[in-house]
Amino acid sequence: MTTPSILEARALKRQFVTRKPLFGEPTVVRAVDGVDLSVAEGETFAIVGESGCGKSTLARLLVRLIEPSAGQVSYRGKDIGGLSEADLRDLRSEIQFIFQDPFSSLNPRMTVGALIEEPLKTHGIGTAEERRATVGRILTRVGLRPEHADRYPHEFSGGQRQRIGIARALVTRPKVLIGDEPVSALDVSIQAQVINILEDLKDEFGLTMIVIAHDLAVIRHMSDRVAVMYLGKIVETGPTDALFEAPAHPYTEALLEAIPIPSVGARKARVAVEGDPPNPIAPPPGCRFHTRCPYAEARCRSEEPPLRDLGDGRKAACHFTGNLALKGIQPVAERRSAAAARRFDIYSAAREGQDPLTEQETVQQGGNS
Numbered sequence: 001m002t003t004p005s006i007l008e009a010r011a012l013k014r015q016f017v018t019r020k021p022l023f024g025e026p027t028v029v030r031a032v033d034g035v036d037l038s039v040a041e042g043e044t045f046a047i048v049g050e051s052g053c054g055k056s057t058l059a060r061l062l063v064r065l066i067e068p069s070a071g072q073v074s075y076r077g078k079d080i081g082g083l084s085e086a087d088l089r090d091l092r093s094e095i096q097f098i099f100q101d102p103f104s105s106l107n108p109r110m111t112v113g114a115l116i117e118e119p120l121k122t123h124g125i126g127t128a129e130e131r132r133a134t135v136g137r138i139l140t141r142v143g144l145r146p147e148h149a150d151r152y153p154h155e156f157s158g159g160q161r162q163r164i165g166i167a168r169a170l171v172t173r174p175k176v177l178i179g180d181e182p183v184s185a186l187d188v189s190i191q192a193q194v195i196n197i198l199e200d201l202k203d204e205f206g207l208t209m210i211v212i213a214h215d216l217a218v219i220r221h222m223s224d225r226v227a228v229m230y231l232g233k234i235v236e237t238g239p240t241d242a243l244f245e246a247p248a249h250p251y252t253e254a255l256l257e258a259i260p261i262p263s264v265g266a267r268k269a270r271v272a273v274e275g276d277p278p279n280p281i282a283p284p285p286g287c288r289f290h291t292r293c294p295y296a297e298a299r300c301r302s303e304e305p306p307l308r309d310l311g312d313g314r315k316a317a318c319h320f321t322g323n324l325a326l327k328g329i330q331p332v333a334e335r336r337s338a339a340a341a342r343r344f345d346i347y348s349a350a351r352e353g354q355d356p357l358t359e360q361e362t363v364q365q366g367g368n369s
């Protein structure tokens with residue numbers, strides 16, 4: 001029996017038209033350019049790709065924070081494009097966001113208690129007394145204390161502020177939590193703690209999670225399935241383990257090879273795939289990845305590969321998918337660097353309640369908390 005899907009996108013598109021001042025020609029960015037996806041109830045679904053590939057736009061389309069240029073999104077089988085204002089408000093209490101930078105998403109003039117209580121008030125949930133009790137409970141649940149409700153966000157560390165963001169997102173008991181780079185502003189050791197909290201709360205609240213990240217180590221630990229985006233399109237999707245062990249698209253392979261090394265500099269390290277992504281205003285013809293693909297042939301420059309079904313829940317958009325091995329390509333799993341493997345170990349150790357960092361790494365991280 002297959003798990004029913006909770007969120008679905010069909011042929012979803014969103015373009016942004018910008019115009020240079022005065023008589024400038026309008027330019028069109030196809031930020032999301034024909035995306036189909038289906039998120040199963042209870043799973044953690046990850047969207048990964050380089051900066052500017054359309055991840056955040058896609059996430060915002062999924063909850064109608066922005067309107068699509070074309071295509072459809074449905075939540076529990078219902079087209080959200082046709083929802084009334086009241087139904088849209090209900091939808092927003094069921095689907096919550098957490099953001100990359102908890103400080104900028106929290107109003108610095110509100111106490112932590114007021115910040116967490118706000119969504120309850122907006123949705124008319126509980127009396128003032130009940131809301132205060134709920135705030136105390138959720139603060140404890142994310143590893144803070146009820147008395148922290150009287151303090152202000154600037155009094156907390158980055159990791160604690162992200163816990164506050166999580167508490168605020170979960171206080172209405174949503175069904176879906178979307179995390180837009182939820183840990184990428186945090187140090188590696190703190191990332192592991194926040195990931196653990198999210199995983200525990202996911203089980204406790206029966207959440208479906210959509211996680212947007214550029215960091216594949218985070219994705220590997222958190223997600224059941226992954227969609228890899230490149231220039232507004234999904235180029236590969238499938239179960240996380242299968243995709244990591246044997247990527248079917250050369251772009252996925254390049255991303256896996258670029259996993260950053262854990263060190264002081266890894267705090268905000270970005271994935272670096274060789275070459276720059278093409279200008280999204282004028283994407284290359286044929287396969288959009290051909291300008292950076294080591295395996296590209298003439299066909300790739302003129303013919304766009306469709307997202308083909310590979311079986312076992314996997315899909316990829318590459319003319320050579322399934323044949324990469326024939327081109328003499330060794331699976332990435334065999335080539336992954338020791339440093340990247342260590343990064344995976346850090347998360348694994350933290351998940352098992354051990355101190356994830358060696359003494360030397362703790363010194364490098366500056367003993368942060």
Ligand SMILES: Nc1ncnc2c1ncn2[C@@H]1O[C@H](COP(=O)(O)OP(=O)(O)OP(=O)(O)O)[C@@H](O)[C@H]1O
Nearest residue numbers: 016018029031050051052053054055056057058280
């Ligand atoms: N409001 C907007 N107006 C014009 N262009 C936009 C707007 N929002 C996004 N874009 C463009 O759409 C493309 C996709 O942006 P988006 O933020 O969705 O990508 P992303 O993968 O989430 O990137 P990042 O990881 O940097 O947040 C980019 O080229 C971006 O410049």
